[in-house]
Amino acid sequence: MGARWRMRGARAALSPWARRLPFELLVALRFLREGRMQSALILAGVTGGVAVIVFLTQLINQLQDSIIDRVLGSQAHVVIRPPEEVNRPIVAEATVAARVQPREQRLRSVDQWERVAQLAAATPGVLAVSPVASGPAFAVRGAGNKSVAIIGMVPDAYSRVVRIDDKMVRGRFQVSGSEAIIGTELAADLGVSVGDKLRLQAANGRGEVVTVTGLFDIGNRDLNRRWVFVPLKLAQTLLDVPGGVTNLDLTVNDLFRADAVAAELRAATGLTVDSWMQTNASLLTALSNQTVSNNLIRSFVVIIVALGISSVLVVSVVQKQREIGILRAMGAGRRQIMAVFLLQGGIVGLVGSTLGAALAYALLVVFSHVFKNPGDGGPLFNAELDPRLVLLAALVACVVGLLAALIPARRAARMDPVQAIRS
Numbered sequence: 001m002g003a004r005w006r007m008r009g010a011r012a013a014l015s016p017w018a019r020r021l022p023f024e025l026l027v028a029l030r031f032l033r034e035g036r037m038q039s040a041l042i043l044a045g046v047t048g049g050v051a052v053i054v055f056l057t058q059l060i061n062q063l064q065d066s067i068i069d070r071v072l073g074s075q076a077h078v079v080i081r082p083p084e085e086v087n088r089p090i091v092a093e094a095t096v097a098a099r100v101q102p103r104e105q106r107l108r109s110v111d112q113w114e115r116v117a118q119l120a121a122a123t124p125g126v127l128a129v130s131p132v133a134s135g136p137a138f139a140v141r142g143a144g145n146k147s148v149a150i151i152g153m154v155p156d157a158y159s160r161v162v163r164i165d166d167k168m169v170r171g172r173f174q175v176s177g178s179e180a181i182i183g184t185e186l187a188a189d190l191g192v193s194v195g196d197k198l199r200l201q202a203a204n205g206r207g208e209v210v211t212v213t214g215l216f217d218i219g220n221r222d223l224n225r226r227w228v229f230v231p232l233k234l235a236q237t238l239l240d241v242p243g244g245v246t247n248l249d250l251t252v253n254d255l256f257r258a259d260a261v262a263a264e265l266r267a268a269t270g271l272t273v274d275s276w277m278q279t280n281a282s283l284l285t286a287l288s289n290q291t292v293s294n295n296l297i298r299s300f301v302v303i304i305v306a307l308g309i310s311s312v313l314v315v316s317v318v319q320k321q322r323e324i325g326i327l328r329a330m331g332a333g334r335r336q337i338m339a340v341f342l343l344q345g346g347i348v349g350l351v352g353s354t355l356g357a358a359l360a361y362a363l364l365v366v367f368s369h370v371f372k373n374p375g376d377g378g379p380l381f382n383a384e385l386d387p388r389l390v391l392l393a394a395l396v397a398c399v400v401g402l403l404a405a406l407i408p409a410r411r412a413a414r415m416d417p418v419q420a421i422r423s
Contacts, residue, residue: 024336028343042312043352046397049305050356053298054385054393055363060294062381064287068255071283072276074218076130076161076249077258080116080265081272082108109133109244116269117248123268125252125261128160131245133235139182139228140199141190148186148228150200152235161251164216164229170194171214175231180210183224184217200228202238210234302400309345309404314411334414341409342402349401353394361385 032039110116113131121129133152138145155174159165165173169184171194180200182192192198192212201207210230217224236242252261258275266273277284365383 024339025343027340028347031340032344032347038312039348042309042348043355045308046305046348046352046401047355047359049301050353050393050397051359051363052301053396054357054360054389056294056297057389058360058364058385059367059381060290061386064290066381067283067287070219071280072255073163073167074220074223075276075279077252077255078126078250078262078265078273078275080110080120080248080250080269081246081274082110083270083272109241109246110248110271113245113248116271119268120248120250120265123261123265125254125257127251127253128157130154130157130161130249131232132158132247132249133232133239133241133245135235135239135246136203137228137238138201139186139190140201141192141196144190145201146186146189146225148200149226150202150235150238151227151229152232152239153229154232158229158249161249164218167216167218169215169217173214173216173229175213175229177231178208178210178234179213179231181214181216181229182212183227184215185221185224186226186228187212187215189225200230200238202240204240206238206240208234208238302396305397306400306404309348309401310407313341313344313405313408338409341405345401345403345405345409346398347401349397349399350394352401353397356397357385357390357393 117129117131120126130153133150135150137148137150139148159173168181171181173181175181180198182198187193190198194212194215196212197209198212199207199209216227216229230238232245236244239246250261252258256277259277262273262275262278265271361383364381364385368381368383371381
């Protein structure tokens, strides 16, 4: 009872602001203030660790999103095609060793494509479906000619699958009758512009004179030089697939579930169904390796920060043995002493995470002005922070601070007050 009165008397001697604080928090703040150099070093470590985690995570996420957007900005997430034609050898009575060469693939239409399109549109996860008739041809203008790929589509449906509207340099992504939209590279090669005419000559001998109504630039010179968009009916006539389509292009709501959607449609239709994850396997591997590297870096940073907090608080326990013994002698329980050091770890984690998030944002601002996109000279990434990432980093920093303070807190709580005061 006398010890409790002594503690109350000690609190009464404090300022009114300090008297309103819980005893454990008051002592924790006083210990941090007394060891200014140690507190500054540990706070700097936590701030740097959180800044590295937030900065690298935000940077890699933005770069990955930018890469995926550039790659998938010119292609569908899932493509449905007719099954490949294969040779079927005739089994004779006598076994004859023969070399069977692969069968050449001719341009074919998707069988009953309207039914397949309805099935694909009703599949969970599919956002839009666009029928496409595509095939090889020549673009002829005077004495010049270029090998191109005719892409016949319905503009409104195709725009929901591939955001070609954002890539238009001149004109709008709308074609009808005998109109066509070509890339800037092809326009430069043939010397044509909006309003000029050129002739499209298909491999089967069919030809049509079209009027250029728009120019696009999708950031890929080869595609800018090869792609020619025309109305679906015109492509069906040129490619000799009356009323048919050569493929169905799909977009899905979750990019990384494209494989699952493709597998479901492949099983339901029996057709050839490829996802962007199959056609861009090397890109997917690179993104996966980036994610693994980022996770390893974050794990090592968290371990280093935890060791730093724990080591500094262990030294603090040794240095403040006398104070801890006096507090115990005045009536402070083991749980209260333990809470003092746990609060120190939590405070350092909370303050360090706030300063680290601010430092990470400053680094993003600086590096966004330093590193530019080699294509258009724009920023390689945006100087912005994901609030969820900041909250997660703050939560991790606080938890790490508490866990790192657990060992020194238990050591301080187990001290014998008499022995601590004597030492």
